Amino acid sequence: MQGNKTKVAVEIFGEEYKVIGDMPEEYIEMIAEYVDKKMKQIAAKNSRLSVTKVAVLAALNIADELCKLQEDYDTLVKLMDTEKKQA
Incomplete structure (x- = not known):
């Protein structure tokens, strides 16, 4: 049985995409905005x-x-591991 999926319409570089994922809508929108910004x-x-x-x-x-x-x-x-071993 699958959990609830989030469905979000996002715009990236002038195109609309329907994204379905396990993450909250706000997170999906944030990632889409990041990709859009990089492309621009x-x-x-x-x-x-x-x-x-x-x-x-x-x-x-x-x-x-x-x-x-x-x-x-x-x-x-690695630094944290080294610190733990020296303590």
Whole structure:
């Protein structure tokens, strides 16, 4: 049996998408706004890019941010483990 799904209509880069997920509506809207903002930033730098290229470049930028945050997180966890072992 599946839990209740949240259904949200969001607009990203001028297109409407119906998103269904397990997260609250506000969270889904926040993520959609973030993707929309990234796409607009990239398009503003080069207006000749196709929507597909803007989307791929936005995805690469977001993936880069995620990887850097994961590295930072891993470093912090290692530091905390080291501190615990020394205490």
